[in-house]
Amino acid sequence: MTARTHDLIAFAALTTTAVYYHPQNINLYTLFASVIGCTVGSLIPDADQAGNRLWDLLPGGDFVSRILRRVFYKHRTITHSLLGTYLLFKGLEWVLPKIFNSGFVDPKILLISIMIGFVSHLFADSLTEEGVPLLFPIGINFGFPPIKSWRIKTGKWFENLVIMPGVVLYLVWLIGNYKDPLLKLLKSVN
Numbered sequence: 001m002t003a004r005t006h007d008l009i010a011f012a013a014l015t016t017t018a019v020y021y022h023p024q025n026i027n028l029y030t031l032f033a034s035v036i037g038c039t040v041g042s043l044i045p046d047a048d049q050a051g052n053r054l055w056d057l058l059p060g061g062d063f064v065s066r067i068l069r070r071v072f073y074k075h076r077t078i079t080h081s082l083l084g085t086y087l088l089f090k091g092l093e094w095v096l097p098k099i100f101n102s103g104f105v106d107p108k109i110l111l112i113s114i115m116i117g118f119v120s121h122l123f124a125d126s127l128t129e130e131g132v133p134l135l136f137p138i139g140i141n142f143g144f145p146p147i148k149s150w151r152i153k154t155g156k157w158f159e160n161l162v163i164m165p166g167v168v169l170y171l172v173w174l175i176g177n178y179k180d181p182l183l184k185l186l187k188s189v190n
């Protein structure tokens with residue numbers, strides 16, 4: 001899937017989570033950090049691809065991505081696996097409280113938001129023909145539906161004309177139907 005679709009699906013996943021589980025109070029910095037963190041999280045799995053937007057955001061990103069491409073030559077390996085999910089979680093759990101002052105940005109909410117973006121990416125990619133190697137280094141690719149030819153071709157009409165508008169419609173429906181919890185969350189921002 002393209003980065004744009006991943007962004008959108010990640011945002012929908014974050015909003016869905018906010019409807020059901022939301023913290024008692026959240027400050028404005030944490031709210032922003034969690035929306036940005038979720039987007040970054042949704043781009044991390046494809047950081048193994050050159051020209052990825054995540055690398056474009058970094059100075060010298062093109063150079064770094066060229067080196068990393070040698071390391072992760074094949075697209076969709078550890079970054080699209082349960083092992084990768086676990087390592088990212090553990091790494092962020094360790095590093096985020098060291099970067100952010102918890103009085104400023106809540107590292108736990110940020111961690112959860114990044115992971116929501118990341119996991120939503122793996123879920124979205126599982127709908128594509130290539131599937132995802134969840135059990136990497138075991139080289140079996142998983143996808144839904146299980147029959148490969150029923151799945152989506154990345155960047156083609158189905159993704160752009162069905163998936164993207166479908167996610168937008170879902171967001172409109174979600175916000176319309178769950179106005180109260182979402183407004184409550186926004187009002188609790190301090």
Ligand SMILES: [Zn+2]
Pocket residue numbers: 001045046076080121125
């Ligand atoms: Zn991917």
